[in-house]
Every structure is written in structure tokens, then in C-alpha cells.
Amino acid sequence: MSKSLIKIFLVLALFSVGFSSCEKDETTIEDGEMAVEDTHVFNADLMNADNLLENVSLVTATLTDGTTAECYQLVFKSNPVANGPYCPETIDDIGGLGIYDGATNPGFQVMKAELWNAMEADGYDIVDADGNITISDPGAGPAPSLGGGSCLEATPDNNLRLTFLIPAVPKNGTSNDVINIVENLGVSKDGIPLTGHPPSATQGPPGMSGGGPGNVAAIPAIDPCGGHMDPFGYYHLHFGAEEMNNVLLANDITEVSCTNFTQNTSVFIGYAKDGYPIYASEDLDGTLPSDLDECQGHTLATADYPDGVYHYHVSNTAAPNLPQCLKGVAAQNSFTYE
Numbered sequence: 209m210s211k212s213l214i215k216i217f218l219v220l221a222l223f224s225v226g227f228s229s230c231e232k233d234e235t236t237i238e239d240g241e242m243a244v245e246d247t248h249v250f251n252a253d254l255m256n257a258d259n260l261l262e263n264v265s266l267v268t269a270t271l272t273d274g275t276t277a278e279c280y281q282l283v284f285k286s287n288p289v290a291n292g293p294y295c296p297e298t299i300d301d302i303g304g305l306g307i308y309d310g311a312t313n314p315g316f317q318v319m320k321a322e323l324w325n326a327m328e329a330d331g332y333d334i335v336d337a338d339g340n341i342t343i344s345d346p347g348a349g350p351a352p353s354l355g356g357g358s359c360l361e362a363t364p365d366n367n368l369r370l371t372f373l374i375p376a377v378p379k380n381g382t383s384n385d386v387i388n389i390v391e392n393l394g395v396s397k398d399g400i401p402l403t404g405h406p407p408s409a410t411q412g413p414p415g416m417s418g419g420g421p422g423n424v425a426a427i428p429a430i431d432p433c434g435g436h437m438d439p440f441g442y443y444h445l446h447f448g449a450e451e452m453n454n455v456l457l458a459n460d461i462t463e464v465s466c467t468n469f470t471q472n473t474s475v476f477i478g479y480a481k482d483g484y485p486i487y488a489s490e491d492l493d494g495t496l497p498s499d500l501d502e503c504q505g506h507t508l509a510t511a512d513y514p515d516g517v518y519h520y521h522v523s524n525t526a527a528p529n530l531p532q533c534l535k536g537v538a539a540q541n542s543f544t545y546e
């Protein structure tokens with residue numbers, strides 16, 4: 209990423225941090241008070257309190273449709289879980305995961321010789337004469353020159369504060385909210401941002417990757433649980449991590465597996481930014497739902513909502529496996545960091 213782009217992102221980030229403090233009508237929620245708000249769908253008891261930096265509070269926030277609504281404000285630490293591995297050092301090593309969308313052998317795959325050879329065949333210069341992989345930090349400065357390529361691996365910043373705003377009562381929009389590349393999608397139960405598709409060799413933030421052969425092909429390394437560092441240093445997930453090993457299996461990836469998150473096919477994953485809960489692939493009765501809508505959602509009882517609730521499911525085969533769209537309206541600044 210170029211320095212000027214980083215500046216633009218910084219300015220945008222500062223802006224959003226500024227606005228996320230909203231017109232605060234703040235109420236601090238003490239332990240045990242959650243059940244009082246029984247009309248609220250969001251339940252802070254489902255979130256991992258160990259990773260919170262301050263008490264969950266209720267604030268009034270502006271939604272993307274311009275209306276205001278009560279939202280829960282959650283402030284989490286930046287990198288609460290073990291992560292990696294990411295980019296392999298040489299063509300003989302095994303790394304994390306990448307999604308390649310060039311001409312030769314495209315698809316979701318583990319980072320190994322097959323991928324680098326395919327990229328070299330497509331015209332990218334990503335392996336040197338000694339077999340070393342070009343690794344670059346997207347937060348450290350300009351991307352490699354034209355014709356180059358690299359495996360992106362950002363440096364963590366463990367001192368960031370991640371703030372999420374989740375509507376207390378979800379409100380459906382007039383149309384589905386389609387989640388774009390790297391757009392915020394929600395928050396995991398551990399306080400980790402859930403994010404839309406990662407950038408790829410031909411699609412991504414300008415200057416970072418994109419354009420195909422002759423241009424820079426920078427593939428973000430994703431760890432075996434489906435997450436990695438943002439250029440600003442916070443870990444985020446492009447996958448529902450608790451179902452990751454099923455996704456790896458479905459994509460014939462056997463060299464790596466997810467060990468940093470307990471695998472479970474029916475567990476609560478987190479909240480989408482519209483306030484609806486997200487679950488692993490199976491329902492309470494242990495079966496895969498057959499009536500999911502275009503956003504991978506439906507209404508049914510769950511372990512946490514015995515009276516029934518609209519909820520999303522992650523796929524146990526697709527890569528990435530998070531919902532591609534949301535039914536409800538999110539807060540304007542659903543996710544900010546500082």
C-alpha cells in the first residue's frame with residue numbers, strides 16, 4: 209500500500225473513531241442486568257468477557273439508513289488469540305492459506321510450491337533465484353514494483369482498542385446489505401472483527417494488489433483458522449473459525465488445520481453487525497438447515513434463543529464461509545479502532 213493511501217485510510221479511520229462516540233446516551237451494563245432487556249436480541253453474556261477492555265454499554269447510534277437506534281457498544285482488545293502461521297519463507301515450506309484468482313490453478317489453497325509456481329507461470333515475480341518467497345508488510349510502505357508479487361503478512365499491534373456497535377433490536381432493511389471485499393460484517397464471540405472477502409491477486413484495494421499479470425499480485429496470507437492481521441495490526445477473521453477444519457477438508461487442504469479455535473458444528477459464532485446472531489453450520493437437532501435464504505439465514509430456535517430467532521449460518525464447505533449479505537441495518541460506524 210502506498211504511503212498516501214495509508215494516510216487516506218488513517219484520516220478515514222480517525223474520522224470514524226470521532227463519529228463512533230455518537231450522541232452518547234450511555235448506560236453501563238453491570239453483570240446480571242442483561243436479562244432485564246428481554247426485548248433485545250443482542251445478549252452480551254454470549255460474548256467472551258475476558259477480551260473486553262471496558263464494560264458493555266448501551267448507546268444511541270445512527271444507523272446506515274439515517275435513523276437512530278439503541279446499540280450495544282463493545283470495546284475489545286486487538287489480538288486476543290494465538291494466530292498464524294502465515295507466509296512460508298521458501299518454496300519448499302508450507303504456509304497459511306491464500307485465495308488465488310489468476311489463470312493457473314486458481315482457488316482457495318494452502319501456500320506452497322504449487323501456488324508460487326502457478327503465479328510465476330502467470331507472469332508474477334514472487335520467487336527469487338534461491339527459492340525464497342517475497343514477503344511484504346502491507347502496513348510498512350509501498351507495494352512491490354510492477355510485475356512483482358508478494359505474500360502479505362502484516363505486523364500485529366496489540367495495543368489497539370476495537371469498538372463495535374451492534375443494534376439491540378435488529379431492524380430489517382428494504383434490501384439485502386451485500387458485504388463487499390474487506391467490509392466489516394460483524395464481531396465474533398471473542399471480540400474479533402468478522403470481515404467480508406479478503407483481497408486477491410486481481411481484486412483488492414488499489415496499490416495493494418490487483419490488475420493481473422504485469423501489475424502487483426499481493427496475496428494476503430490467511431492462517432489455518434481463517435484470520436490474519438490487518439495492515440493496521442488487528443487480527444480479523446474472513447471465516448467462521450469454529451467450522452474451519454470442515455472447510456479445509458471440503459477444499460482438499462490437508463497440510464494445515466485450525467488449532468487456535470475449538471471446532472464445533474453447532475456453536476454460536478458471533479453477531480452480524482445488523483444484530484442477528486451467527487451460528488456454525490448445524491441447527492439444534494444436529495442437521496444442516498435446508499431452508500436458508502440468500503444471506504444464509506432463517507428463523508428457528510437455537511440453544512441461546514429457545515423461542516426462535518432469525519440467525520445466519522456459516523457454510524461447512526464454502527471459502528470464505530461467512531454470509532455474503534445481511535438482512536438488517538447496521539450502525540454507520542459498526543466497527544472502529546484506535
Ligand SMILES: [Zn+2]
Pocket residue numbers: 390403406407428436437438444446
Ligand atoms: Zn483480511
Ligand SMILES: [Zn+2]
Pocket residue numbers: 487490491497506508519521
Ligand atoms: Zn439455523
